[in-house]
């Protein structure tokens with residue numbers, strides 16, 4: 001069996017959670033491969049809206065196995081909150097969720113360090129979700145981090161204390177005031193470990209290979225988006241993990257020969273939370289209209305998302321670095337009443353037209369737009385491709401031609417059922 005990968009092609013919040021939930025019926029295993037509680041993946045069904053942070057978006061399908069891969073970073077406190085919320089809804093995640101022993105732990109001081117680093121950056125702040133993501137991945141690459149498997153070690157407490165002390169030294173160097181917050185954070189963190197320990201800690205790479213050997217199918221779920229990738233995003237305004245397809249191989253321990261389809265999730269316009277380049281950002285009332293009609297407020301932090309037109313330069317780049325085979329287009333219903341729709345087809349950089357994404361985030365980029373007609377119709381009730389208005393089909397064709405990729409899924413609303421598959 002092959003393993004399919006699903007990820008975001010923009011700056012996150014493209015609708016990955018919703019599409020994973022819809023696709024889960026086709027797979028046996030859903031495995032998250034990177035990121036942590038910085039992610040907020042929303043799903044809706046039976047009138048219920050739910051947001052997941054660390055837990056894979058296949059969790060509501062109780063007969064499907066969900067795996068938190070080695071590439072993910074886990075805050076036990078947030079994990080416990082997520083599990084309690086699921087249990088309240090009648091789910092029994094202990095039966096269909098497993099955690100890789102190699103996944104790293106977010107400690108309370110990682111969160112404090114995140115805040116300390118951000119506060120020092122002033123104008124250059126990343127706009128981090130402050131969940132401790134950067135400092136945790138820093139410890140991972142510095143080879144000083146703590147992993148899930150350490151929870152099974154008799155020396156866990158001493159390893160924990162050693163790392164906390166090292167972090168406190170850095171916090172002191174930064175003159176970062178955390179007062180008496182730490183003992184309570186520490187107490188809460190330790191208390192939450194009991195919940196984490198209720199779940200099987202697994203050698204995820206073996207489990208996934210065994211599952212594939214037995215003929216089971218696996219969907220790898222990404223978090224964030226390609227333009228937030230540590231390597232290929234708008235560095236340094238990025239997250240600290242590999243959000244691209246390659247991240248699925250290191251984040252789960254996969255054999256690259258087994259790669260199957262790569263589903264790239266694309267919003268019909270663009271949004272970004274946090275700082276950094278956003279060439280098509282709209283500061284006018286159209287931007288405000290997208291924000292309000294699209295309810296563009298962060299699922300994790302509640303921050304208003306920056307909104308702008310679809311950026312095909314960035315999208316083609318994302319399709320290229322991920323080897324996307326299928327696009328899932330989301331949220332076009334949000335633009336149902338727009339007379340015209342702009343799409344950015346090139347950048348003007350230093351007076352020159354280019355179709356390359358600049359490496360330096362400080363380079364001034366002016367978007368070059370093509371204007372397309374809006375569809376001026378409510379598409380949210382459409383159930384098949386045939387029912388969609390011709391103008392919207394033309395928008396889809398335009399994206400397909402530009403990206404040389406098929407739009408095979410069209411999401412027309414937040415609910416599970418508001419999804420159109422094209423053969």
Ligand code: GDP
Nearest residue numbers: 013014015016017040041042331411412413414
């Ligand atoms: P993710 O991080 O990629 O999973 O995306 P988020 O959940 O952070 O943000 C996407 C938001 O759009 C959520 O509130 C979803 O419920 C919602 N959503 C997803 N697909 C659609 C769609 O096709 N139309 C509309 N109107 N909303 C959608």
Ligand code: IMO
Nearest residue numbers: 012013038039040127128129223224239273274
């Ligand atoms: P999902 O999976 C949108 C952004 C933050 C910030 C930068 C670094 O829901 O699409 P971090 O907390 O990782 O240090 O923040 O990345 N960011 C996201 N933006 N969606 C996300 O996840 C994000 N996760 C991180 O806003 O700009």
Ligand code: MG
Nearest residue numbers: 013040041299
């Ligand atoms: Mg999100």
